[in-house]
Amino acid sequence: MRHLAVIPGDGIGKEVVDVGLEIIDAISEISSFDYDAELFDIGSERYLRTGELITEEDFDDLGKKDAIYFGAIGDPRVKPGILEKGILLNMRARFDQYINLRPVTSWHPFVPLKKHFDFDICFLRENTEDFYMGAGGTFRNGRDARVTVKRKLYDLQMDLHPVSSSDDEYAFEIGLLSRKGIERFADHAFRTAIKRGEDRITLVDKANVCTSIYGMQREIFEARSKEYGIALDYMYVDAMAMAMIVRPHTFGTVAVPNLFGDILTDLGAQLQGGLGMGASGNINPEGVSMFEPIHGSAPDIAGQGKANPIAAVLAAKMMLDQLGYEEMGTLIQNAVRKCLDDGKFTRDLGGTLTTAEAGIEIKKAVLAQK
Numbered sequence: 464m465r466h467l468a469v470i471p472g473d474g475i476g477k478e479v480v481d482v483g484l485e486i487i488d489a490i491s492e493i494s495s496f497d498y499d500a501e502l503f504d505i506g507s508e509r510y511l512r513t514g515e516l517i518t519e520e521d522f523d524d525l526g527k528k529d530a531i532y533f534g535a536i537g538d539p540r541v542k543p544g545i546l547e548k549g550i551l552l553n554m555r556a557r558f559d560q561y562i563n564l565r566p567v568t569s570w571h572p573f574v575p576l577k578k579h580f581d582f583d584i585c586f587l588r589e590n591t592e593d594f595y596m597g598a599g600g601t602f603r604n605g606r607d608a609r610v611t612v613k614r615k616l617y618d619l620q621m622d623l624h625p626v627s628s629s630d631d632e633y634a635f636e637i638g639l640l641s642r643k644g645i646e647r648f649a650d651h652a653f654r655t656a657i658k659r660g661e662d663r664i665t666l667v668d669k670a671n672v673c674t675s676i677y678g679m680q681r682e683i684f685e686a687r688s689k690e691y692g693i694a695l696d697y698m699y700v701d702a703m704a705m706a707m708i709v710r711p712h713t714f715g716t717v718a719v720p721n722l723f724g725d726i727l728t729d730l731g732a733q734l735q736g737g738l739g740m741g742a743s744g745n746i747n748p749e750g751v752s753m754f755e756p757i758h759g760s761a762p763d764i765a766g767q768g769k770a771n772p773i774a775a776v777l778a779a780k781m782m783l784d785q786l787g788y789e790e791m792g793t794l795i796q797n798a799v800r801k802c803l804d805d806g807k808f809t810r811d812l813g814g815t816l817t818t819a820e821a822g823i824e825i826k827k828a829v830l831a832q833k
């Protein structure tokens with residue numbers, strides 16, 4: 464018996480998670496997958512009602528689950544950043560979900576490329592380090608430079624742009640990688656490639672410019688490459704952005720640091736047909752992972768039955784995969800493919816179905832595989 468936490472959240476999050484739960488239910492009907500699901504009231508409504516984002520009690524309860532199934536958060540009534548930082552980023556940090564898993568799969572005919580490529584890229588974005596650690600600040604001509612690192616940056620700035628007036632102002636953001644952080648990231652990347660039956664991985668960076676952090680990353684990945692007996696290809700992030708458009712079919716497992724991963728995986732989302740198709744996992748291979756569609760709460764279409772539920776359904780598939788039920792995950796993937804082939808989808812893809820109707824079709828296609 465697997466124990467799932469469900470956080471539908473806000474806006475279309477609720478609508479697409481409803482569909483995802485129906486699909487998980489269908490899977491449990493036709494397979495050995497047995498589960499219970501506990502609903503958590505976390506999101507803007509509760510925040511506006513009580514001022515609470517996520518409590519220690521929530522964390523305790525969530526920490527006892529096998530996985531978290533998440534919809535979306537976001538609300539025009541709440542200042543941007545409050546819910547994202549207070550809930551989503553907080554949860555990723557608390558459960559140390561250090562890998563962001565973003566598959567990029569071709570779902571023809573929704574691939575917006577002129578050429579027909581079949582691709583199945585597994586993006587692994589490091590989720591805790593790099594330029595997103597929040598290690599930044601501002602200071603004014605040295606007067607506020609209290610710590611060494613700021614001092615150093617100030618000196619550097621002085622060399623680059625000699626300060627003429629006493630009120631010059633600076634801002635900085637540090638990209639930081641740790642040996643331990645890179646090692647666990649690399650281990651997961653090589654293990655993923657092995658699981659996918661691949662003999663090489665691609666590491667994306669900008670080691671020709673950010674030589675310190677990405678130099679260390681290369682050194683560690685190289686050592687791991689020998690240990691695992693899996694080849695390692697390097698791509699600079701700018702070249703990677705181009706390659707994803709002209710030869711997406713040549714990539715399998717791709718490891719990418721946090722900031723570049725944020726950008727490349729959104730490019731990837733468009734390659735598979737848009738926001739309504741992209742799913743993501745925030746993974747802690749040794750702990751509690753969280754699965755979600757990549758889109759937000761989309762207040763503009765919420766409550767109108769317009770949301771494409773496929774991203775959330777594919778997030779449920781990834782959750783089953785992660786829990787060790789890959790065969791059931793494949794049933795979901797097949798069902799989605801069948802609905803797309805048969806023209807049974809929502810309006811964002813050019814179809815006619817509502818969210819619930821699309822869900823019913825996917826469910827039928829799951830059950831048909833019994």
Ligand code: ATP
Nearest residue numbers: 536537738739758759760761762763769770771811
């Ligand atoms: P948030 O701040 O919560 O991220 P947002 O509106 O900025 O919200 P998204 O929710 O990701 O960003 O959506 C951007 C646009 O994409 C929406 O306005 C909506 O029209 C469209 N969209 C997003 N998800 C879906 C979906 N599942 N189905 C159909 N359209 C979608």
